[in-house]
Structure formats: structure tokens, C-alpha cells
Amino acid sequence: MSRVNTVLGAIPTEELGLVAVHEHIGYGMPGSELDTRWWKTPEERYAETVPKLRKFHEYGGGTFVDATGICNGRDVDYYRSLSAKTGVHIVASTGFVGGDTALPFFARASVDYLAAHFTHEITVGIGDSGAKAGIIKVGVSRGGRMTDLDKRIYRAAARAAKATGVGVLTHLAIDAENAIAIFNEEGLPLDRVLFGHVDDGVNADKTRDTWIAEQGGRIGFDTFGYETELPDPPFWARPRKERLDHFLRFIGGEGRIRQVLASADANCSALGWPGVKGHTVNYIFEDLIPDLRAAGLDEAAIRTIFVDNPADFLSIKN
Amino acid sequence: MGRQSAGDTGAVNTVLGPVPARELGVVAVHEALLSVVPGAEHAFDVVIDRAEVFAAIAGKLREFRAHGGGTVVDAAGMFHGRDVRLYEALSRATGVHIVASTGQGPEEMLGGYFLTPQTNPPTPWPAERFAELFAKEAAEGMVVPRVERRGAAGLVATAATRTGMTATDESLLRGAARAALATGVPVSLRFGGDAVRELDVVLDEGIAADRVVVGGLDRAEAVAAGVPFEVARRGAYVAIDHVGTEDAAHVTDAERAELVAGLVAEGHGGRVLVSSNATGVAKGHEGNDLPYSHVLTAFVPLLKAAGLADEDVRRILVANPSALLSVR
Numbered sequence: 222m223s224r225v226n227t228v229l230g231a232i233p234t235e236e237l238g239l240v241a242v243h244e245h246i247g248y249g250m251p252g253s254e255l256d257t258r259w260w261k262t263p264e265e266r267y268a269e270t271v272p273k274l275r276k277f278h279e280y281g282g283g284t285f286v287d288a289t290g291i292c293n294g295r296d297v298d299y300y301r302s303l304s305a306k307t308g309v310h311i312v313a314s315t316g317f318v319g320g321d322t323a324l325p326f327f328a329r330a331s332v333d334y335l336a337a338h339f340t341h342e343i344t345v346g347i348g349d350s351g352a353k354a355g356i357i358k359v360g361v362s363r364g365g366r367m368t369d370l371d372k373r374i375y376r377a378a379a380r381a382a383k384a385t386g387v388g389v390l391t392h393l394a395i396d397a398e399n400a401i402a403i404f405n406e407e408g409l410p411l412d413r414v415l416f417g418h419v420d421d422g423v424n425a426d427k428t429r430d431t432w433i434a435e436q437g438g439r440i441g442f443d444t445f446g447y448e449t450e451l452p453d454p455p456f457w458a459r460p461r462k463e464r465l466d467h468f469l470r471f472i473g474g475e476g477r478i479r480q481v482l483a484s485a486d487a488n489c490s491a492l493g494w495p496g497v498k499g500h501t502v503n504y505i506f507e508d509l510i511p512d513l514r515a516a517g518l519d520e521a522a523i524r525t526i527f528v529d530n531p532a533d534f535l536s537i538k539n
Numbered sequence: 540m541g542r543q544s545a546g547d548t549g550a551v552n553t554v555l556g557p558v559p560a561r562e563l564g565v566v567a568v569h570e571a572l573l574s575v576v577p578g579a580e581h582a583f584d585v586v587i588d589r590a591e592v593f594a595a596i597a598g599k600l601r602e603f604r605a606h607g608g609g610t611v612v613d614a615a616g617m618f619h620g621r622d623v624r625l626y627e628a629l630s631r632a633t634g635v636h637i638v639a640s641t642g643q644g645p646e647e648m649l650g651g652y653f654l655t656p657q658t659n660p661p662t663p664w665p666a667e668r669f670a671e672l673f674a675k676e677a678a679e680g681m682v683v684p685r686v687e688r689r690g691a692a693g694l695v696a697t698a699a700t701r702t703g704m705t706a707t708d709e710s711l712l713r714g715a716a717r718a719a720l721a722t723g724v725p726v727s728l729r730f731g732g733d734a735v736r737e738l739d740v741v742l743d744e745g746i747a748a749d750r751v752v753v754g755g756l757d758r759a760e761a762v763a764a765g766v767p768f769e770v771a772r773r774g775a776y777v778a779i780d781h782v783g784t785e786d787a788a789h790v791t792d793a794e795r796a797e798l799v800a801g802l803v804a805e806g807h808g809g810r811v812l813v814s815s816n817a818t819g820v821a822k823g824h825e826g827n828d829l830p831y832s833h834v835l836t837a838f839v840p841l842l843k844a845a846g847l848a849d850e851d852v853r854r855i856l857v858a859n860p861s862a863l864l865s866v867r
Contacts, residue, residue: 249652250650250651250652250655250656250657251577251578251650251651251652252618252649252650252651252652252653253650253652254684254685255617255618255650255652255672255682255684256652256672257675257682257688260685291578291581292578292581292650292651321651321654321655322651323578324576324577324578324581324650325576325577325578325647325648326576326577326578326579326581326582326823327578327581327582328578328647337583338582338583341583341584342583345583348581362655363655363660363661423659455657456658456659457659493652493657494657
């Protein structure tokens with residue numbers, strides 16, 4: 222029996238449907254909750270979020286993977302209500318977006334403690350919500366190189382992934398040699414790791430996507446839609462055609478389409494920053510899939526990218 | 540909704556609103572109520588049962604009151620477990636005035652929002668932004684994150700890194716000083732590597748020295764170097780604020796009493812504060828389980844034995860903290 226943890230309980234992998242594999246209900250840096258400039262009422266939060274999820278559902282979206290780390294405003298009770306009311310499966314993360322988003326209690330913790338914490342959230346639940354994490358988030362801190370804390374988090378994630386069978390999802394795939402060395406040392410097969418953000422405007426040139434794929438890692442083109450063509454693009458934006466060409470070039474490689482996942486990394490309602498106006502998870506349906514079809518991808522290829530690959534990645538392997 | 544700040548009335552901002560300074564009574568000026576290492580609230584093996592936390596802290600506050608205590612100052616800042624609604628309920632239930640603080644520090648204790656913001660490059664917050672964040676808490680009310688503002692903060696508490704003030708620590712200190720200047724509440728600085736240099740950074744912002752208290756001055760190396768006297772000579776308050784802690788890093792209570800007597804003898808009796816840095820309930824760290832009454836029950840006799848008159852003791856426990864906490 223193959224299963225995936227969602228915030229409302231385990232579901233059969235077959236029920237995932239089309240997956241947006243790297244998204245955020247709402248992301249904010251730790252401490253942003255203290256700054257009233259970003260506060261919104263719950264009425265505003267639901268009003269900004271529910272229509273996007275409902276539209277995702279209507280477009281045929283099945284599952285929304287929330288890649289928000291433990292200290293980044295992750296709010297599992299809220300996700301449960303959103304999932305129940307919209308019909309979208311939501312998978313929550315344990316782990317951290319990067320060492321620089323882990324608060325002091327976790328920054329000081331040992332690898333063993335971090336692994337125990339991640340494992341608890343996957344097998345017992347997050348806080349007292351009863352909801353179990355379905356994925357482990359890790360990432361590279363700002364600055365371009367893995368910090369010691371980043372490395373401890375990667376190592377703990379590898380151990381928890383091995384122990385529980387869930388996958389690891391990375392924020393950034395730069396400095397991948399260090400990441401892969403850790404996964405290899407811990408004996409985690411690299412097809413359990415989705416190396417994310419290989420396509421963002423800041424890091425794409427520095428990311429060895431084909432090398433990571435050759436090692437057996439899964440590759441995340443998951444900042445689709447953060448485009449320089451937007452009225453107010455963020456600093457990690459990239460020209461639309463450049464990203465699309467990068468993606469098409471990548472999947473043109475032998476067998477690579479089996480290793481690739483795609484997503485929009487959009488916030489339904491950003492928590493500690495303005496967010497990016499006009500960019501939503503539904504970029505996948507409104508722009509990306511039409512672009513892929515126009516580029517000649519057939520329905521089987523689209524199904525591989527958005528249904529089969531994420532199902533294989535998200536299935537608990539043990 | 541935010542409540543009224545004490546404003547320019549000589550009153551003190553407590554969690555239940557402004558209170559005339561003369562009503563504070565004996566003040567424990569550097570303590571913590573609920574003390575949570577940032578992040579521990581998310582930890583799988585940390586349980587924070589509010590009813591249990593309330594009962595534990597209420598018991599300690601009642602014990603403090605029974606020994607003559609009037610006011611407890613939670614000097615832990617805005618991001619170390621501060622729970623304003625819990626403190627309101629505790630104050631109402633026990634009759635002890637509670638003054639809570641805004642501010643943060645040192646750098647290591649900050650969230651990534653302040654250190655690696657979503658800008659390119661990720662430049663840490665400058666003093667001006669910290670000033671604005673802290674001043675709003677002292678003027679418009681302390682935040683319950685993403686929910687509401689409550690009563691106004693009674694002081695701005697910050698700290699520098701033990702191994703030496705970092706650039707962001709300096710921004711915190713300057714921001715704290717500016718917020719205090721703008722709102723009339725005092726600054727509490729828990730010193731890091733060099734108390735006098737850090738105090739000078741705060742004073743460089745133009746705040747009067749008698750609006751600043753320097754904490755941690757009963758650390759052994761500070762006492763050995765005569766730092767408490769240097770701080771007092773600059774006109775700032777000297778907090779001997781680990782009374783009851785006797786370890787390698789700190790002097791003993793007997794030595795603390797001598798230090799206080801020495802400061803009084805040199806004419807600094809109006810600048811001395813004593814407190815225990817006790818934690819009502821600690822989560823994610825060991826805490827300091829001393830009763831808030833420790834100064835009253837165990838340390839006051841030592842002060843008297845060291846030659847302090849009753850009026851000196853009263854000045855240190857009542858008049859000095861009241862003057863410090865009065866909003867100017």
C-alpha cells in the first residue's frame with residue numbers, strides 16, 4: 222500500500238492527482254510576526270487564499286505541497302481548514318527552509334535532536350494538531366554556501382527520511398556537492414531528494430542541474446512564474462522564455478523527464494513580505510502547461526511531470 | 540486594541556495600564572516570567588500548558604507579594620516567550636504589578652526576518668528600523684503576534700553578545716536608545732563583552748544616563764575590573780541582577796553585598812538596582828528557579844550586615860526602580 226501524509230491524514234498515492242510540489246500557503250521569515258506592517262485579519266487571509274485553492278481544484282489540481290518551514294509561519298490548523306473546505310489535498314513540511322530560518326532553539330540543537338524532531342512530526346504529528354508532515358524541507362542559507370547549521374539540518378533530514386520513508390525537498394540546489402556528500406554518507410538514495418529552485422534568476426547559472434541529475438537526484442524547476450516581465454518582479458525573477466528554454470533543454474536529455482518536477486513557489490497570502498502580485502499556484506495551469514503544450518510536449522509528458530513523478534517522490538517508501 | 544501609554548505623567552507602563560510610580564512598592568527589576576528560547580514553542584518535546592504555566596508563575600508572584608514585593612519587571616524583551624495576555628491575567632489574579640518589555644537581543648537570539656531579510660543582498664536591520672519596532676510597542680502597545688496590540692511596554696530591553704558587540708548588536712542598542720528617547724521609557728542593556736563601551740553607544744544616541752540601566756554587572760570579570768563603578772560614574776543605573784546565582788561566572792551574594800555597600804559609600808546609592816534574573820517558568824532552557832523574593836529574604840540581610848541603613852535598602856528596592864521606570 223502506497224501512501225502520502227496530508228494535513229487531513231494519509232491518502233493513497235493514487236489520489237494525489239496533479240501536484241504542485243513546491244508552494245506556500247503563506248511564508249514569512251521568523252520574527253516577521255512581530256512587525257504589524259504585514260498583519261492581515263483572518264478574514265483577509267481566507268479571502269486571499271480560498272479562491273486560489275478553489276481555482277486550483279477546478280483546474281484539476283489535486284495536491285498542494287506546502288514547503289514552508291517550521292519557523293516560517295507554518296500553520297497546520299489553518300491548512301487543515303483550507304483543505305477541508307476546498308477539497309485540495311495539502312501536504313505540510315517538517316524541516317527548515319535554511320539554517321537562517323531556524324530559530325535559536327533549533328540552531329543550537331544536535332543532529333540527533335533535529336532528526337528526532339523531524340521524525341516525530343512525520344510519524345506522530347506537528348504540535349498537537351494530529352497532522353503529520355509529508356515531506357522534509359531543507360535549504361541553503363543566504364550567501365551561496367551551505368553553513369554548518371545548514372549541513373546539520375541536511376544530515377538530520379537524511380536520517381529522518383531514511384527512518385520514515387518521506388522525501389526531502391531543498392530550497393536551492395547550489396553547493397550541491399556538499400549536500401550530496403551528506404546524503405551519500407547517510408545512505409539516503411538521491412531519488413528521495415528533490416533539489417529545488419534550479420531555475421531561479423539568481424542561482425540558475427550556479428546550479429549544476431545536469432550533474433545532480435546524473436548523481437540520481439530529482440530536479441525541481443519550481444520557481445515558474447517569477448518573471449522579469451511582472452510589473453514588480455522580485456530579485457530572483459528571470460525572463461520567462463529563458464526559464465522555459467532551460468526547462469525544455471533539461472528534459473531533452475536522455476531519461477531526464479523522469480527526474481524533473483515543476484511548480485510555481487507562489488504564496489497564497491504572504492506573511493512577512495509583500496508577496497508578488499499576480500503570481501499564484503495557478504500559473505501552472507494558466508501559463509506553464511499551455512507553454513509546454515505549445516513547445517510540443519504531449520499529454521503523457523505533462524502527466525509524467527505533474528502526476529507520476531510527484532507521486533513517486535511523495536510516496537512514503539518503507 | 541492598544542491601550543494608553545503612561546505618557547508624560549510620571550507613571551509606569553504596566554501590563555494593566557499606567558500605574559503611578561509611587562504605587563510600585565518593592566520592584567524586582569530584572570526578572571523573567573515565561574521564558575521561552577525562540578523556537579522552543581515548536582519543539583516536539585516542549586509542552587506549554589498555559590494553565591500549568593499560570594499556576595506556577597502565580598504561585599511565585601504570590602510568594603513575592605507575601606514577602607513584601609510589589610512589582611515584577613519581565614526584562615526578557617519581545618521575543619523570548621513574552622505572553623502579554625497571560626501577564627495581564629497573572630497581575631489581576633495576584634495583585635502584583637507586572638511591567639513587560641519590548642526589545643530584543645543579542646544578535647544570536649533574533650529571527651531571520653531581522654538578520655537575512657528577503658532583500659538582495661540580505662542586509663540586517665539598521666538601528667532606525669529597530670527603533671521604530673520598539674517605539675511602537677512602548678507607545679501603541681505590545682504585540683500578540685499577528686493578532687493585536689495590548690498594553691504599552693514599560694521598558695526597552697536589549698543585550699550585546701558575550702564575546703563582544705556585533706554590528707547588529709550595535710543597531711539593537713542604538714535602536715533601543717532611540718525608541719526610549721522617543722517614548723520616555725527606559726533602556727535596559729544586558730552587557731556583552733564591554734559594559735562601558737556598550738553603554739557609551741547607547742548614550743551616544745543622546746539619551747540621559749539616568750534613563751539607562753546596565754545589567755549583568757555582578758559577573759565576576761566586571762566586578763574585578765571595577766565596571767559597576769564606571770557605569771555609576773557615567774550616571775547610569777547599575778543592575779546587580781543575578782542575586783542568588785553563585786557560579787564561576789558570577790560573584791557570590793556576600794561579594795554582591797560588599798559591591799553594593801561600596802557603590803553606596805561612593806555616593807552612587809541612587810543608581811543601584813538589585814534583582815535575581817529568576818525565571819517564572821522556563822521552556823527550552825534550564826532557567827533560574829529562584830523565588831522572586833530571594834532578594835527580600837536572603838539578600839537584604841546581607842546588605843544590612845554590610846552596613847546599609849534601612850533607608851539605603853529602601854532606596855535601592857523602591858525609589859530607584861520607580862524613578863527608572865517612570866515614563867518621562
